[in-house]
Amino acid sequence: MPKKLNQLEATAICGNDISSSCLYVSALAIFYAGQYAWISLLMVAGVLFLFRKIYGEVVGALPLNGGAYNALLNTTKKSTASVAAALTVLSYMATAVLSASEAVKYAHSIWDVIPVFPVTIGLLLVFMGLVILGIGESSKVAVFIFLFHLFSLTLLCSFCVYYLFHNGFDTLVANFKMPVGGSITMALFFGFSAAMLGISGFESSANYVEEQQAGVFPKTLRNMWIVVSIFNPLIAFLALGLLPQEVVNNNQDALLSFLGKTSGGPWLSFLIGIDAALVLSGAVLTSYVGVGGLMERMALDRVLPSFLLKRNKKKSPYLIFILFFTLCTSILLVTHGDLPSLAGVYTIAFLSVMVLFGIGNLLLKFNRRNLPRPERASYLAVFIAIVSVIAALLGNIFLNPEFLITFFEYLVPTLFVVFFMLYHHYILKTVLRFIEYAAPDNNKFFKNWKKITTKKLQQLTGKQFVFFTNNDNVETLNKVMQYIKHNEPTKRLKIVAVLDEGVKVANNLKNDINVLDRMYPEIKIQFVEEPGIFGPEKINELSKRWKIPINFMFIGAPGEQFPYRVQQLGEVRVII
Numbered sequence: 001m002p003k004k005l006n007q008l009e010a011t012a013i014c015g016n017d018i019s020s021s022c023l024y025v026s027a028l029a030i031f032y033a034g035q036y037a038w039i040s041l042l043m044v045a046g047v048l049f050l051f052r053k054i055y056g057e058v059v060g061a062l063p064l065n066g067g068a069y070n071a072l073l074n075t076t077k078k079s080t081a082s083v084a085a086a087l088t089v090l091s092y093m094a095t096a097v098l099s100a101s102e103a104v105k106y107a108h109s110i111w112d113v114i115p116v117f118p119v120t121i122g123l124l125l126v127f128m129g130l131v132i133l134g135i136g137e138s139s140k141v142a143v144f145i146f147l148f149h150l151f152s153l154t155l156l157c158s159f160c161v162y163y164l165f166h167n168g169f170d171t172l173v174a175n176f177k178m179p180v181g182g183s184i185t186m187a188l189f190f191g192f193s194a195a196m197l198g199i200s201g202f203e204s205s206a207n208y209v210e211e212q213q214a215g216v217f218p219k220t221l222r223n224m225w226i227v228v229s230i231f232n233p234l235i236a237f238l239a240l241g242l243l244p245q246e247v248v249n250n251n252q253d254a255l256l257s258f259l260g261k262t263s264g265g266p267w268l269s270f271l272i273g274i275d276a277a278l279v280l281s282g283a284v285l286t287s288y289v290g291v292g293g294l295m296e297r298m299a300l301d302r303v304l305p306s307f308l309l310k311r312n313k314k315k316s317p318y319l320i321f322i323l324f325f326t327l328c329t330s331i332l333l334v335t336h337g338d339l340p341s342l343a344g345v346y347t348i349a350f351l352s353v354m355v356l357f358g359i360g361n362l363l364l365k366f367n368r369r370n371l372p373r374p375e376r377a378s379y380l381a382v383f384i385a386i387v388s389v390i391a392a393l394l395g396n397i398f399l400n401p402e403f404l405i406t407f408f409e410y411l412v413p414t415l416f417v418v419f420f421m422l423y424h425h426y427i428l429k430t431v432l433r434f435i436e437y438a439a440p441d442n443n444k445f446f447k448n449w450k451k452i453t454t455k456k457l458q459q460l461t462g463k464q465f466v467f468f469t470n471n472d473n474v475e476t477l478n479k480v481m482q483y484i485k486h487n488e489p490t491k492r493l494k495i496v497a498v499l500d501e502g503v504k505v506a507n508n509l510k511n512d513i514n515v516l517d518r519m520y521p522e523i524k525i526q527f528v529e530e531p532g533i534f535g536p537e538k539i540n541e542l543s544k545r546w547k548i549p550i551n552f553m554f555i556g557a558p559g560e561q562f563p564y565r566v567q568q569l570g571e572v573r574v575i576i
Contacts, residue, residue: 004213009139010205011223012146013289016282017095017201018224019149019231023102023276025198026236027252032399033191034245035176036184038237040191041198045229048199050385051354052221053377054361059206059217061364061373062574063567065293067206068353071360073301074574075367078487082303082422084356086414087349088207088294094346094410095200096287097328100124101339103280109254110273117337121329123281128325131288134314135211138285145282152275153231156260156268160238163263172241193395198232200350203357204286208293210567218375235259288321295320300551300571303421344403345410351393358386368574371557371566425489428457464492464546466553467575468534471497471505474512476556476576481520483554483575494526496542498534505529536568 005013029037058071066073067088072081100123101116108114130138164172180187205212205220212220239248239255242262251258256276261269296317299308312318331342361382364371377385397404420427431453439446465488467480477495484493495513497505510527517525532538543550551571558566566574 003136005135005139005208005211005216006213007216007219007223008143008146010208010212010216011220012142012282013139013208014201014204014220014286015146015224015227016142016149016279017099017204017286018199019146019153019201019227020099020276020279020283021198021200021228022153022231022235023256023280024252025195025232026239027248027255028194028197029191029232029236030239030245030248031252032194033187034180035178035240036180036188037191037195037240038233040188040195041233041236042229043188043192044195044199045225045233047196047385047388048202048225048228050377050381050388051202051358052218052225053375054358054382054385055203055206055221056218056375057373057377058357058361058364059209060375061368061371061566063209063217063565064297064571065207065210066297067203067290067294068357068360069294070206070297071357071364075360075363078301078303079419079422082298082418083415084353084360085294085298085303086411086418087352087356088203089291090345090410090414091200091349091353092287092291092294093324093327093331094342094349096124096284096291096324097331098339098342098346099280099283099287100328101332101337103277103284106254106273106277106280109257110270110277117332120337121332123284124325124328127281127284127288128321130285131292131321132312132314132316132318134316135208135289135292138289142282142285145278145285149275149279149282150227152271153235156256156263156272157231157234157238159263159268160242160259164238164241169241171244175240175245178245189391190395190399193392193399195232196351196389196392197347197396199228199354200346201283201286203350203353204290206357207290210293288324291324292317292320295324297571300549301573303418305421341402341406344400344406347396347400347403348393348407349411351389351396354389355386355393358382358389362386368557370559371574372560372562425457425460428453428460432457460489461491463490463552464494464548465490466494466496466542466546466548468496468498468553468555469509470534470556471509472556473508474515477512477516478519479576480554480556481516481523484523485520491522492524492526494528494546494548496528496530498530498532498538500533501531535564536570539569539572 026037026041029040033040062070062074064070069081069085069088072084100120104114104116104120104123108116130141202224205217209217235256239259242259248255257269257272260272295304295308298304299306308319308323309317310319335341361377432450435446435450465484469477484490497509499505513525513527530542539550539553543553551573553572554575555572556576557574
């Protein structure tokens with residue numbers, strides 16, 4: 001059994017991404033909010049505080065890989081969840097490519113002999129190799145980078161505070177006396193919108209929760225919140241104390257290095273440059289780990305091709321990482337390394353995923369209210385969090401309207417692939433009808449085409465699914481049939497009642513199932529009375545005996561008295 005990640009390892013993997021935001025988000029906030037940037041960054045910390053409970057509730061109730069995709073898959077339609085998955089993959093692609101490119105550019109600023117474009121591809125390749133070796137090996141590298149980054153930020157802030165007290169507060173006072181373009185409210189709003197980009201990585205922990213030790217996930221959320229709540233506003237405030245706003249705006253790309261040079265000298269600037277290159281590289285690792293957990297879950301649910309599930313000796317889904325590397329490299333090759341347009345993809349995709357996760361929380365409250373969870377976010381908190389992220393999304397689109405066009409240029413082909421996989425049984429049916437009505441009867445090519453298409457369709461619709469019932473009534477079972485009909489291309493369903501010794505099914509259950517069998521003639525329903533006790537062992541036994549994957553097995557939302565957590569049942573899906 002693979003080693004589970006402890007608190008430090010799990011935090012480091014996602015923390016490198018979110019903590020790397022201090023390299024750019026303070027400068028961005030100052031550009032839009034001026035002397036009120038630190039307030040905008042504190043507002044972001046407030047929103048992130050709300051999302052701690054939102055994520056804690058959803059992942060606590062459904063502790064499976066997939067983040068927003070998993071939240072929506074277990075609370076609504078598969079197609080809606082697939083949109084969240086596509087947006088998350090886009091966000092990870094943009095994060096990986098931008099972070100790798102910026103990491104190499106920082107290294108190039110220190111050693112100008114480094115060729116940026118090939119080394120960027122090399123960096124993506126190195127981290128692909130690292131995650132293929134296993135998440136345990138990856139976490140060791142992530143921990144080193146994360147701790148070095150926290151040390152570097154603490155050292156920088158200490159020197160800046162000393163410089164501020166030693167040289168006086170004249171610059172700070174002058175910056176606070178500067179007039180704000182427009183109203184203070186609008187300055188705070190646009191500063192907040194830009195600063196919301198600094199919480200990328202917060203959603204990543206939910207995408208590899210199954211690799212974490214019990215109880216670690218909420219601690220990763222807390223740790224990330226602490227890091228960004230302290231360092232991002234503090235760095236913005238110190239920058240305003242040391243440098244005139246005009247100087248800050250002219251040094252946006254390397255503000256922390258410039259602060260290091262101002263407060264401590266060239267050696268501190270050099271150290272911050274090394275740290276920037278390392279932590280941005282760590283953000284690349286975050287993307288690989290996050291996308292690995294997500295795409296594996298998508299492949300299990302047949303949203304992506306099943307061949308991606310192949311594992312190596314280290315139990316790593318290596319084909320997923322190779323595919324992700326190929327996609328990232330193709331973006332670099334197509335854009336020739338000129339990546340500003342990717343910022344729009346990252347911005348809209350990431351913020352959209354946060355909104356969808358908030359919606360997933362609301363759906364969990366409405367549709368799966370009986371599902372046990374360790375904590376609950378209030379309706380007001382969820383509403384404020386969703387509205388805040390939507391506001392930030394609209395603010396970024398207003399500031400950079402071209403982002404929307406670029407975003408759709410990347411989103412449309414991504415959704416095409418996802419929805420092709422999701423609905424390709426309809427495509428196969430259409431192809432068959434075309435051959436039957438339009439193709440010549442004696443044409444050998446069309447006969448072979450029909451044979452191949454028919455075989456593929458039979459393989460697809462012949463997959464059997466299982467629903468475990470606990471004496472459900474006909475209304476509940478009808479909801480199950482509706483879910484199967486609209487979300488899974490199958491013609492076969494087992495409805496299974498696991499019965500302890502001496503227990504019998506309700507008298508009306510068999511009659512109800514017969515009624516459903518007549519209502520849904522396109523789906524063959526088989527009712528099975530299985531002796532034993534329902535739990536992980538019975539599920540695994542039935543999966544092996546019937547050769548049905550566990551992720552093809554469904555249950556209704558269990559109540560508080562249910563003796564197992566959902567994650568203990570494996571990939572069993574909660575559908576009602």
